Amino acid sequence: xxxxxxxxxxxxxxxLEVLKxxxxxxxxxxxxxxxxxxxxxxxxxxxxxxxxxxxxxxxxVVDGDVIFDADDPLTQKESEIRxxxxxxxxxxxxxxxxxxxxxxxxxxLAKELLARENPEFKGHKKQxxxxxxxxxxxxxxxxxxQDKLDYYPHQLSGGQQQRxxxxxxxxxEPSILCFDEPTSxxxxxxxxxxxxxxNALAQRDATMVIVTHEMKFAHEVSxxxxxxxxxxxxxxxxxxxxxxxxxxxxxxxxxERYNE
Amino acid sequence: MTSVSEVVTSxxxxxxxxxxxxxxxxxxxxxxxxxxxFGSRTRFLPLRWLTRTFVWIIRGTPLMxxxxxxxxxxxxxxxxxxxxxxxxAEIAFIINYATYFSEIYRGGIDxxxxxxxxxxxxxxxxxxxxxxxxxxxxxxxxxxxxxxxELITLTKDTALSRVIGIxxxxxxxxxxxxxxxxxxxxxxxLYFLAMNGILTIILGRLEKKLDYFKV
Numbered sequence: 066x067x068x069x070x071x072x073x074x075x076x077x078x079x080x081l082e083v084l085k086x087x088x089x090x091x092x093x094x095x096x097x098x099x100x101x102x103x104x105x106x107x108x109x110x111x112x113x114x115x116x117x118x119x120x121x122x123x124x125x126v127v128d129g130d131v132i133f134d135a136d137d138p139l140t141q142k143e144s145e146i147r148x149x150x151x152x153x154x155x156x157x158x159x160x161x162x163x164x165x166x167x168x169x170x171x172x173x174l175a176k177e178l179l180a181r182e183n184p185e186f187k188g189h190k191k192q193x194x195x196x197x198x199x200x201x202x203x204x205x206x207x208x209x210x211q212d213k214l215d216y217y218p219h220q221l222s223g224g225q226q227q228r229x230x231x232x233x234x235x236x237x238e239p240s241i242l243c244f245d246e247p248t249s250x251x252x253x254x255x256x257x258x259x260x261x262x263x264n265a266l267a268q269r270d271a272t273m274v275i276v277t278h279e280m281k282f283a284h285e286v287s288x289x290x291x292x293x294x295x296x297x298x299x300x301x302x303x304x305x306x307x308x309x310x311x312x313x314x315x316x317x318x319x320x321e322r323y324n325e
Numbered sequence: 326m327t328s329v330s331e332v333v334t335s336x337x338x339x340x341x342x343x344x345x346x347x348x349x350x351x352x353x354x355x356x357x358x359x360x361x362x363f364g365s366r367t368r369f370l371p372l373r374w375l376t377r378t379f380v381w382i383i384r385g386t387p388l389m390x391x392x393x394x395x396x397x398x399x400x401x402x403x404x405x406x407x408x409x410x411x412x413x414a415e416i417a418f419i420i421n422y423a424t425y426f427s428e429i430y431r432g433g434i435d436x437x438x439x440x441x442x443x444x445x446x447x448x449x450x451x452x453x454x455x456x457x458x459x460x461x462x463x464x465x466x467x468x469x470x471x472x473x474x475e476l477i478t479l480t481k482d483t484a485l486s487r488v489i490g491i492x493x494x495x496x497x498x499x500x501x502x503x504x505x506x507x508x509x510x511x512x513x514x515l516y517f518l519a520m521n522g523i524l525t526i527i528l529g530r531l532e533k534k535l536d537y538f539k540v
Contacts (some may be wrong), residue, residue: 113462116447117446118445129361136352147449150446150447150448150449151449155443155444155447157440157443157444159438159440160445161438161444162442162444163441163444163459164463164538164540165446165462165463165466165538174448174458175445175448175449175450178450178454178458179449193329217537217538217539218538218539219538219539223437232518233448234447234448237448237449238420242328292416
């Protein structure tokens with residue numbers, strides 16, 4: 066069964082319809098890339114999955130559980146959304162690290178706050194917080210930042226900051242990890258280290274949705290590619306199908322511009 | 326003949342009034358400013374409109390006039406004369422400064438990028454958690470210089486309270502001027518310089534303390 070199913074998703078801002086009915090599904094362990102020109106709706110789609118935007122129509126199903134249905138107000142309760150959005154992790158284009166926390170602090174903060182809601186927290190405060198710190202160190206080590214634990218974001222390079230942001234998202238063990246143009250804010254020489262981390266996650270069968278302009282990377286890392294234009298999915302398939310044998314005129318035009 | 330020690334005793338008594346007004350304003354206006362700020366940012370439009378009109382009136386009229394209004398209006402309008410002049414001065418100062426603080430807070434909060442809120446949200450944090458754990462510290466860092474300016478202005482504004490008969494330091498000094506002695510009046514400046522010297526050092530330390538991160 067698909068881990069993520071999106072059905073008839075639409076989103077309008079005032080009178081501007083940005084998503085005009087999006088359908089796709091994603092299997093566990095799959096990596097899906099979203100490609101297309103700026104303004105085609107890729108980022109909005111990702112933001113809808115993370116409840117940063119509320120879709121105007123459609124359904125989002127995670128692991129067989131309808132977590133959002135535009136026609137069912139019960140699925141849109143504020144208190145529920147907080148729990149449901151933890152199915153998804155989000156890595157932003159501009160990192161959005163918390164500047165007053167160290168790398169380790171950024172990674173651990175949300176989990177520490179969640180632990181406080183655990184009824185056992187009172188009696189086992191020390192052990193629980195220590196355990197979270199250990200996990201944080203492990204995850205930062207896995208993205209190659211074991212010697213930057215106590216650095217503040219402004220002391221890190223863009224690539225290192227983005228790796229901290231990835232670690233921060235991983236810490237909550239999301240079922241699906243979303244990346245919104247993770248390398249677009251980086252100097253070209255720093256994109257490699259971030260792509261390498263994402264690649265390593267793909268090797269370990271993480272389920273990911275990646276909005277990207279790095280076509281070569283999308284080709285290598287993805288199991289599935291979605292080409293979007295003007296709020297609709299124009300073409301979807303394996304990287305071979307979409308990149309090497311596109312059937313739609315718009316896809317061909319888009320890819321030609323990248324190959325120039 | 327007026328002795329130096331007589332002058333110093335009088336001025337010391339006067340500056341205590343200024344200090345009292347300064348600290349009372351600080352203690353009450355800092356949190357009241359937060360309340361006004363929430364009012365001016367609320368999505369409930371009538372309350373927002375009301376709060377912003379209030380801020381406009383308080384910031385748009387002289388503090389000196391507000392001192393008179395607080396002192397006389399209760400008696401004239403409601404037949405409940407304000408008997409305590411110091412209380413009247415406190416109320417006027419607290420309200421006046423709270424509106425300025427509220428605008429500084431508002432500017433500070435609005436200047437924090439939306440991405441900070443969103444990063445907290447996608448990590449499952451609640452709105453209060455995002456405000457207190459993520460946003461607040463950044464706001465404090467951003468507004469420290471502006472707040473420092475306000476506090477320095479406040480130390481000197483306390484002298485305005487003399488218009489409703491508070492025996493603050495300048496009023497004390499003027500009593501000597503009337504007897505033909507001018508230096509006590511000029512020397513009040515030293516008291517204000519000392520106060521603001523200390524304040525500047527404290528604010529400088531605070532800024533330095535917040536230097537460990539950048540916003």
